[in-house]
Amino acid sequence: GAVVSQHPSRVICKSGTSVKIECRSLDFQATTMFWYRQFPKQSLMLMATSNEGSKATYEQGVEKDKFLINHASLTLSTLTVTSAHPEDSSFYICSANLAPDGNYGYTFGSGTRLTVV
């Protein structure tokens, strides 16, 4: 089945530094990928839609200058958390749809646990 590979799985960084998270579709092309954030014991909140070859679209309340998204190829989207602060600590997950017009739902990456100290 379709696989979305996400790296790193865990990262600890210091306040003020930037962290890049990669999301790759391994056996299919994804013109669109989605980035979610999940705080402990809470639901997944959609942050932004990553579009190959164009700018990402951000959900209301998500700072586009803080969460930089790049989708330079059909198989890779990256999320960079810039000038990270402890409140950015969260579980970040990407997803992609194998068949946009089908019944396949969305495949999620394994997630990245970010801890900012």
Next chain:
Amino acid sequence: QQPVQSPQAVILREGEDAVINCSSSKALYSVHWYRQKHGEAPVFLMILLKGGEQKGHDKISASFNEKKQQSSLYLTASQLSYSGTYFCGTERGSGNTGKLIFGQGTTLQVKP
């Protein structure tokens, strides 16, 4: 707007049945169901599209009532592996935008 799930939590014995509900105040194009184990990413269970019929595989099935803007997930003869948090995800409007808005989740615990 976030769909509302009920109940918030369920504790079952192996072999018992459970129903998880998901309702929205907005018209829905589709409803997705996912299960998430602790510390892991959500896993797709099934999708119900507007105009589609009830779906299911193995002992997990779901229904979608478009008029009521509700979906229900049915777990029958539950197994220990069913434990986890179940999320419904809804897509609004008329198209397959890919923008899933998830409910707050229902935690299911199956005990031996």
